[in-house]
Amino acid sequence: MARYTGYLAPLRNHIDTFSTPFYWVANIPQQVTDWFDRNIVSRQSLIEENQRLVKESLIQRAELQRMDALASENSRLRALMNSSELLKDKVLIAELIGISPDPKVHKVIVNKGRKDGVYVGQAVLDAFGLMGQVVVATYHTAEVLFITDDSHAIPVQINRNNVRTVIEGIGDLYQLRLRYVPSTMDIVEGDVLVSSGLGGRFPAGYPVATVDSVNHDPGKSFASVYARPTAQLNRSRHVLLVFSDNDINTDIVESDIVGSEQ
Amino acid sequence: MRWLIAVSIILVLLLSVIPLPFVWQQWRPEFMALLVIYWATYSPDYFGVFMAWVSGILLDVVELLPLGYHSLGLIIIAYLANLAYQRIRSYALWQQAVWVFILVGIYQLLCNWVSGLMNKPIETNEFLIAAVFTAFLWPLWVMTFRMIRIRFRIP
Incomplete structure (x- = not known):
């Protein structure tokens, strides 16, 4: 019925709210392990991760600068082609x-x-x-x-x-x-x-x-x-x-x- | 009695959506079928075809499937379990488990038939694995509920 007609669609939207708590509860174990993963970490590994992230962010910032230049060039070319600028999503x-x-x-x-x-x-x-x-x-x-x-x-x-x-x-x-x-x-x-x-x-x-x-x-x-x-x-x-x-x-x-x- | 049925339905709905990796999902035991067979066999006065239909609709809502997907199979196995409860209850638990295997097989056949109507690919032999797991769970399930019913003095 729900597959072949649209009559039940509004009803379906409301009763699907009923399923939400089940998924929340079923997700609790995952969230607990996530919490432990985040909070129980050795100092050493935190420092290592931090260093890695700083390095990564540096590299990505450099790439982003190049991307910025390319994006502005792209929008200039598009303007030349008489079309509107592509906005960021x-x-x-x-x-x-x-x-x-x-x-x-x-x-x-x-x-x-x-x-x-x-x-x-x-x-x-x-x-x-x-x-x-x-x-x-x-x-x-x-x-x-x-x-x-x-x-x-x-x-x-x-x-x-x-x-x-x-x-x-x-x-x-x-x-x-x-x-x-x-x-x-x-x-x-x-x-x-x-x-x-x-x-x-x-x-x-x-x-x-x-x-x-x-x-x-x-x-x-x-x-x-x-x-x-x-x-x-x-x-x-x-x-x-x-x-x-x-x-x-x-x-x-x-x-x-x-x-x-x- | 009624609250025990309600609580067991909620627990089963929860068990049906516990996240599993995609490849393991076809081995998930059919907890709702187990519940329907248990109540229809051991408390046929309280749990019949109508309650099986209600629990099927709840399962469809929670599992995000078209309404009635599980209900069809569940009302049929509830009817069969209701027909045969006097004989089945006098069997040993492992013999009951064979009966459960057959009923769950019928239930999955009907679910797969509905899947076929929805142009979904039909699993060939894998659904039998879930039926076997469900049958293995049957003695455990019956013993757990026997303990609960003795503890809370539910007839």
């Missing part, structure tokens, strides 16, 4: 408090909900790439559907040559499948696939997967291509919820069309 950091108990459903629950401005359809990232999208937002929590779930597909493009395609989950945490890849398409192992922003749901330019295997079977009309998600779907405890501004993307696309007509 706003993000919200959330913590994972539960995973779907059903192994066939790749869904997790995070501890940010409607009260933090989370909305249905919001993209979710970790430090390595795109993880999925919010499918249900209750008041305190949100359910995130992973890109590997077999009901999920996302428009991507190959970073190397900007060819657009669609990648879908097959219910395997380490594999995604590219659908309808013509045998003539330029795609090789190791290609990085980034979100293309088409469809307006996901922000453009985030890494999604790297191509694992490309197999051209002469007997079939499409090549079978598999990719591995770059996000660490079963390891990340902290995720980023992106607030993207879809108008910007459509602006660029429109002005690109105008530019090509001239």
